[in-house]
Amino acid sequence: KFLKRAEGPYVMKTHNDLSGFLVNDTVLFTAAIDKNEAQEAMERLTRDGHTVAFIQDMESLKEDGVMGLVEKYVGGFGLSSEQGKDLADYFSKWEILRQCCGQQMSARWRNDMLPEKFKRKGLSHHPTCPRYDIDEVEKKFMQTNLFSVIEQYPNMHPMNRPSLNDDDLN
Numbered sequence: 633k634f635l636k637r638a639e640g641p642y643v644m645k646t647h648n649d650l651s652g653f654l655v656n657d658t659v660l661f662t663a664a665i666d667k668n669e670a671q672e673a674m675e676r677l678t679r680d681g682h683t684v685a686f687i688q689d690m691e692s693l694k695e696d697g698v699m700g701l702v703e704k705y706v707g708g709f710g711l712s713s714e715q716g717k718d719l720a721d722y723f724s725k726w727e728i729l730r731q732c733c734g735q736q737m738s739a740r741w742r743n744d745m746l747p748e749k750f751k752r753k754g755l756s757h758h759p760t761c762p763r764y765d766i767d768e769v770e771k772k773f774m775q776t777n778l779f780s781v782i783e784q785y786p787n788m789h790p791m792n793r794p795s796l797n798d799d800d801l802n
Contacts, residue, residue: 661708666691685709698723718777725773726794732761733770734794770801 662677662684664670670689677684686708693701702723706716731738741758743751773779774792782788789800 661686661688663687664689698727722773722776722778725769725776728760728764728769729766729773729794731758732764733766736794737761774801 670687702719741761743755782792
C-alpha cells in the first residue's frame, strides 16, 4: 500500500522479502513479537545495510502502552512535537475503539455485553470499556488531524478503522 507525500518519499507496507529494496533510499519500520526478536531484526537489517527507523515489538507495547509507542515513533521517524501530539491524539482514541468495539474488541468486553445466560464463566470484567461513550470516542477520533490526513488517500482508509476487519466508521 502506498502513500505519497508531495515533497518526499513513499511510505509502503509490505510482508515481502526486503532484499529487493534499494538500501540507500529505504528507511524501515517493522514489527516483532518480543524484544529479543526486535533486537535480532535490528542487527540483521542493519548488517544488510538498511536504515531502521523503528521496530515495534508486542512486549514493549504491553509494557509502555500506546503513549510509549508514540514516543518511539517520534524519535525513530524524527517527528516534530506537534506531529507527536497528533499521533498521541489519534492513537489514544484508536486504542479505545480497538478494545471496545469492532471485530477485534476485547473478549472480556464482548463477554460483559452478553446476556447472563450466554456469558463465559470465570472471565473477568473489562477494566476500562464501561467508562467510555463509544459513539463520542468515535466522533472525536474522526475529528483528529491524522484521521483527516489519512482520509485524503482512499487506499489508506482501512487504517482509520479499529481493525482491518471492520467497516468504515460512521
